[in-house]
Amino acid sequence: MLLVEDEPLIALTLVDMLEELGHRPLEALNGGQALALFGEHSDIDLLITDLGLPDIAGDRLAELLRAKTPLLPVIFATGHTGQGPQPITPKPPTAHLGKPFQVAELESTIERLMTMAARG
Secondary structure, three states: OEEEOOOHHHHHHHHHHHHHOOOOOEEEOOHHHHHHHHHHOOOOOOEEEEOEOOOOEHHHHHHHHHHHOOOOOEEEEEOOOOOOOOOOEOOOOEEEEEOOOOHHHHHHHHHHHHHHHHHO
16 A cells, blocks of 8 residues: 655554554655655555645556556545545546545545455
8 A cells, every 4th residue: 555645744644544444554755756666566556645746646646556557446635625525436446535534434445445456
């Protein structure tokens, strides 16, 4: 699991939430770090990224990573509101979570995306 969040306090909170759920996320502060980590770790099975990163948009980062792993599940975590909740898309597995979100919401989203990814 790879978490990409440029705000240190939010990143710390998300890491705590993920660890509470039993995950051990790799952390990146920007897209460049995320690309490097993805290249170093072949076992990354989920991307959680902010949409508004300082060096690359989160959706562009997902495109770049999915060029290598087409069905990589992605959660776009964003504080930008206005579009409302968006449904989870099955191929490739994608979800949007509006910040702030609760641990239970994160957990159920991860479970649904991972189930979709396992089904191919």
